[in-house]
Amino acid sequence: MAAFAQRMKTMEGTAAIIRGLFGTMNDPGVISFGGGAPAREALPVDLVREIANDVIRIDSRGVEALQYGSVPGLPDLREAVSTVLLAPKGVTADPSNILITSGGLEGINLLCQLFIDPGDVILVESPTFVHCVEIFEMFQARCVSVAMDDSGMVPEDLEEKIKRHSPKMAYLIPTFHNPTGRTLSLERRERIAGIGSAHDVIILEDDPYRDIRYSGVDLPPIKSFDKTGHTVLASSFSKIFSPGSRLGYVFASDEISSKLLDAKTATNSHTSMLPQVICAEFFKRGYYPSHHDRICGLYRERRDVMIDSIDRFFPEGTERVFPDGGLFTWATLPCGIDTTELLAESLANPDVRVAFVAGEGFFIEGGGMGRDSMRISFGSVPPEKIRVGAERLGRLILGKLG
Numbered sequence: 001m002a003a004f005a006q007r008m009k010t011m012e013g014t015a016a017i018i019r020g021l022f023g024t025m026n027d028p029g030v031i032s033f034g035g036g037a038p039a040r041e042a043l044p045v046d047l048v049r050e051i052a053n054d055v056i057r058i059d060s061r062g063v064e065a066l067q068y069g070s071v072p073g074l075p076d077l078r079e080a081v082s083t084v085l086l087a088p089k090g091v092t093a094d095p096s097n098i099l100i101t102s103g104g105l106e107g108i109n110l111l112c113q114l115f116i117d118p119g120d121v122i123l124v125e126s127p128t129f130v131h132c133v134e135i136f137e138m139f140q141a142r143c144v145s146v147a148m149d150d151s152g153m154v155p156e157d158l159e160e161k162i163k164r165h166s167p168k169m170a171y172l173i174p175t176f177h178n179p180t181g182r183t184l185s186l187e188r189r190e191r192i193a194g195i196g197s198a199h200d201v202i203i204l205e206d207d208p209y210r211d212i213r214y215s216g217v218d219l220p221p222i223k224s225f226d227k228t229g230h231t232v233l234a235s236s237f238s239k240i241f242s243p244g245s246r247l248g249y250v251f252a253s254d255e256i257s258s259k260l261l262d263a264k265t266a267t268n269s270h271t272s273m274l275p276q277v278i279c280a281e282f283f284k285r286g287y288y289p290s291h292h293d294r295i296c297g298l299y300r301e302r303r304d305v306m307i308d309s310i311d312r313f314f315p316e317g318t319e320r321v322f323p324d325g326g327l328f329t330w331a332t333l334p335c336g337i338d339t340t341e342l343l344a345e346s347l348a349n350p351d352v353r354v355a356f357v358a359g360e361g362f363f364i365e366g367g368g369m370g371r372d373s374m375r376i377s378f379g380s381v382p383p384e385k386i387r388v389g390a391e392r393l394g395r396l397i398l399g400k401l402g
């Protein structure tokens with residue numbers, strides 16, 4: 001057997017953590033607050049059925065959907081990103097600077113192709129989204145964590161870590177952060193864009209939850225404050241349309257966009273045309289606004305039930321995040337309860353059987369960080385099940401406190 005490339009060794013640990021974290025999510029006997037998938041009721045199945053039928057019936061659109069496409073992606077879809085998704089958020093984006101990717105993760109991957117050599121440092125939030133750490137490790141980057149508080153990444157610590165580690169890139173999930181549900185404040189958005197420019201560091205703004213806001217006030221992306229092209233906005237259609245379609249996009253400066261086209265060509269030529277055509281039609285036919293209202297209403301109800309249930313059933317002293325959007329909250333339990341042990345007990349106990357993701361795996365620094373915390377995903381669980389699951393889990397936690 002030929003030797004595997006060194007990069008497969010670098011990412012082994014994180015890949016195993018991810019398998020461990022998400023291994024139990026699909027057991028039908030479990031109420032799962034574990035996965036980050038959208039609700040099945042949030043998938044526009046009827047609309048896609050209608051569009052797909054039409055697309056295949058109309059010869060020119062059918063051929064377009066099944067033929068090779070252009071590297072940057074379907075013009076109508078890039079136009080929809082610019083006018084429907086970015087312009088209302090205060091971002092002026094020429095469609096020629098938008099690349100359609102195969103899911104949000106491909107955008108992250110392509111940016112690593114552009115900027116990361118083995119040994120380069122990437123700064124990440126503490127905690128962060130482990131799938132991206134896996135990508136960074138695939139490129140043999142060294143990840144260094146930056147402190148977070150309730151208002152997101154702490155700019156003073158970002159600057160301090162930039163001075164100490166000379167990173168190529170800082171990776172942030174500024175809106176309804178995965179795993180914590182927190183949102184970076186307006187003031188910090190502007191400061192972080194400025195820090196990227198001042199220190200010549202790429203600010204990789206991964207923002208797939210931004211459009212799932214159901215309370216509070218909309219905040220402009222970090223990219224809207226970028227004056228030098230150092231911020232790159234990567235996002236996804238996974239939470240607002242369909243994750244199985246594997247569609248995402250990157251919006252970047254002229255210089256970065258042109259290199260992204262080279263990397264995309266070398267990777268897979270272009271993103272699959274059939275999902276691009278269907279998704280573009282979904283926007284063109286004007287279906288997005290009402291679909292968006294419907295899914296935000298659905299997630300708002302689930303958020304409210306989850307927060308109410310945590311407050312009601314979890315022990316006093318539990319801290320939790322109240323997210324204004326997205327699919328997650330983050331709870332920290334009192335008395336140092338170990339959530340990895342709690343998860344094992346929950347799954348083994350036939351009267352509980354509730355899954356969540358234990359907090360420890362989201363901290364790259366290890367050392368027990370996040371051991372008393374948990375990511376709780378409410379997006380894909382119907383309200384009545386949320387209440388039952390939280391009550392069962394709360395009872396188990398209270399029992400441990402004696």
Ligand SMILES: Cc1ncc(COP(=O)(O)O)c(C=O)c1O
Pocket residue numbers: 036102103104105106129173178206208235236237238243246247248
């Ligand atoms: C923070 C973050 N970035 C990227 C992604 C990946 O999105 P996609 O499914 O479009 O690849 C996710 C998905 O859960 C995510 O939570």
